[in-house]
Amino acid sequence: MNDAFYIQAARFLSGELNSSEHEAFVAQINQNQELNKEFQTIAQYWNKMDDQKSTRFDSEQAWSKLEHRIANQQDEKRKKFIKAPKMAIAAAIILGFGLLTLLVAYFLPGHNQIRYVAEQRMEITLPDNSTVILKKGSELTLDERFNKKTRNTNLKGQAWFDVAANDNKPFIIEAARTKIEVVGTAFSVDSRPNRPDLIIVKSGTVKVKHKYTAGSMLLQADEYAEADKKSLYAITKVNPNYLSWALQDFYFSNATLDFVATKLEEAFGKNVVFADSSIGKMQISATFKNQSLKEIVDIISETHNLQYNFADENVVLKQRN
Known part of the structure; x- marks a missing residue:
């Protein structure tokens, strides 16, 4: 993680990003799922920091560390940030915990x-x-x-x-x-x-x-x-599948693969794509509980003689040759 990211993260937490910077930063953190849990921790600590006096000392230390890391490259931004009390708190938190999450969580x-x-x-x-x-x-x-x-x-x-x-x-x-x-x-x-x-x-x-x-x-x-x-x-x-997006349990009875794909996308965040639209009209009856997306797609593929591959955010199913 480079120093520019920490600067932008602190500006994000304090609400100092303009609309275009905000959109760019949100897009950046949304593309890295490994950042998820870390920001949850950051948010917890941020919410608890009501006493500005106690946080100021920590924030001064945080900025001292940050200044050492960036070797004066962001000196003008640092002067601007220190004027905002929560900006300094954000710096202390970020340096203490390292990373942000994909969450679009803001104050x-x-x-x-x-x-x-x-x-x-x-x-x-x-x-x-x-x-x-x-x-x-x-x-x-x-x-x-x-x-x-x-x-x-x-x-x-x-x-x-x-x-x-x-x-x-x-x-x-x-x-x-x-x-x-x-x-x-x-x-x-x-x-x-x-x-x-x-x-x-x-x-x-x-x-x-x-x-x-x-x-x-x-x-x-x-x-x-x-x-x-x-x-x-x-x-x-x-509907038995009403909570499938949250609990990742699925109950299908003569369901079309188009319908199944919609539920899997909601639950796993991957696009389920059919190489041929006729595949979406195929039906399946099955129950899936505590199974991964790959395990579910395996069963669907075996049932209908399909093959599949994971490509970025997509799962592509097609007829076997």
């Missing part, structure tokens, strides 16, 4: 909120050790006092939550039409415009409140609820 201007924006399927470990999987196109924002007395979040899109148990700090999700509260459980929330909120519980108990009425309910394992603008109501079943 809202004037606040200490952290927002995770999923450019593709994204797994996150939050500061309270809860884990979240965001579907592509979704956003999760942590309240600036997250993990103090409560653990408040805001969701736009689809997410799978595995919440670390803490009876003293309820985990709260503000969705489009509902407010969801738990203390430790595994569940999914779908909160998208122009469609009902959908809550799916796999374990534990989830309390759901409707934002526009007095409606509320407690959901247990394997129970579901929807909420439109007028009411909150229980539902009895959901």
